[in-house]
Amino acid sequence: MATEGIPTIDITHFIADTPILRDDVIKQWDLVFRNYGFCIITGHGINDEYIDNLYKKSLDFFRLPEADKMKFYLGKGYGVGGYVPRGIEMVSKSVDKEAVGQPDLVENICFTMNTIPTHTDVCLDEIVPEFTVTMHNYFLSIRQLAQIIMKISALALNLDPSYFSEIVEKIEISLRLAYYAKTEINESTKNAQRYGAHTDYGGFTILKTDDYQRADKCHSLEVDHNGTWLPVISPQNSFIINSGDLIERWTNGIWKSATHRVINNNLDNERLSMVFFTTPHHDTIIDTLPGTYKDDKDKLYEPISAGEHLKEKLMRTTVKK
Numbered sequence: 642m643a644t645e646g647i648p649t650i651d652i653t654h655f656i657a658d659t660p661i662l663r664d665d666v667i668k669q670w671d672l673v674f675r676n677y678g679f680c681i682i683t684g685h686g687i688n689d690e691y692i693d694n695l696y697k698k699s700l701d702f703f704r705l706p707e708a709d710k711m712k713f714y715l716g717k718g719y720g721v722g723g724y725v726p727r728g729i730e731m732v733s734k735s736v737d738k739e740a741v742g743q744p745d746l747v748e749n750i751c752f753t754m755n756t757i758p759t760h761t762d763v764c765l766d767e768i769v770p771e772f773t774v775t776m777h778n779y780f781l782s783i784r785q786l787a788q789i790i791m792k793i794s795a796l797a798l799n800l801d802p803s804y805f806s807e808i809v810e811k812i813e814i815s816l817r818l819a820y821y822a823k824t825e826i827n828e829s830t831k832n833a834q835r836y837g838a839h840t841d842y843g844g845f846t847i848l849k850t851d852d853y854q855r856a857d858k859c860h861s862l863e864v865d866h867n868g869t870w871l872p873v874i875s876p877q878n879s880f881i882i883n884s885g886d887l888i889e890r891w892t893n894g895i896w897k898s899a900t901h902r903v904i905n906n907n908l909d910n911e912r913l914s915m916v917f918f919t920t921p922h923h924d925t926i927i928d929t930l931p932g933t934y935k936d937d938k939d940k941l942y943e944p945i946s947a948g949e950h951l952k953e954k955l956m957r958t959t960v961k962k
């Protein structure tokens with residue numbers, strides 16, 4: 642089973658509204674999120690140039706000396722934005738508060754659409770020219786893709802196509818640029834993960850990884866599929882989409898928020914991921930969607946505000962400030 646991959650859905654015909662083929666996309670969407678919680682999409686319509694540009698600028702940033710990057714650290718751990726160096730975050734604690742081990746072998750810089758310029762007095766563009774405009778272009782494209790994804794989802798759940806429209810208007814998109822530097826195996830790294838096993842906390846995640854660039858096509862990202870870790874490698878013109886905890890709660894557990902991790906292999910290669918989290922506005926109450934339960938006692942989850950859920954998860958994962 643370990644060679645079985647994550648399904649790919651070409652969404653071209655949904656975007657083009659091609660009769661019949663469009664319905665096929667909707668059916669596939671329902672199946673992958675029921676069975677895997679993960680898929681790869683092609684035909685998304687986002688300009689490759691935007692993706693490549695942001696990738697290059699991000700690499701430029703992470704290859705800078707630590708002292709430059711630390712100008713963007715806010716000293717409050719992971720989850721507040723800005724730059725977070727290695728040694729601070731241990732994401733597996735979001736699933737198991739008591740988890741012990743070493744922090745993840747990752748550093749990252751996080752933004753929301755409103756905090757692109759920077760949280761500090763230092764301007765990001767002084768360090769990496771045109772970083773912010775590059776990011777802004779990408780944000781706008783991803784926002785459109787998020788709208789498409791939520792429309793497919795509404796239809797796949799037999800809801801009105803505009804069911805999520807108002808929520809999508811206020812959706813909070815955050816970008817996490819995650820960098821896994823080349824690393825030597827030693828006492829402090831041998832038992833760590835590049836990013837420990839976790840589920841994503843919010844709505845859908847729109848993820849771009851660079852594993853396809855490795856000549857050996859060695860994978861790093863794995864998803865738990867009924868107890869088997871499946872490798873996830875997405876081709877150049879694709880995105881990985883996964884449904885987070887709030888999608889699982891919304892759908893009364895029908896669509897999965899799958900556990901995934903970035904394993905401690907291939908450490909002599911640097912790796913970069915661009916991770917967009919689409920989270921309903923923090924005031925949005927996530928209650929079980931119509932059609933996913935018969936009567937109230939079938940509801941698996943209590944209603945929760947998106948903000949409350951997110952805060953609880955984020956608080957757990959900072960192991961050092």
Ligand SMILES: O=C(O)CCC(=O)C(=O)O
Nearest residue numbers: 819841850862903914916
């Ligand atoms: O780097 C990756 O491939 C995955 C990152 C991830 O799972 C996350 O940011 O939640």
Ligand SMILES: [Fe+2]
Nearest residue numbers: 839840841901
């Ligand atoms: Fe994740």
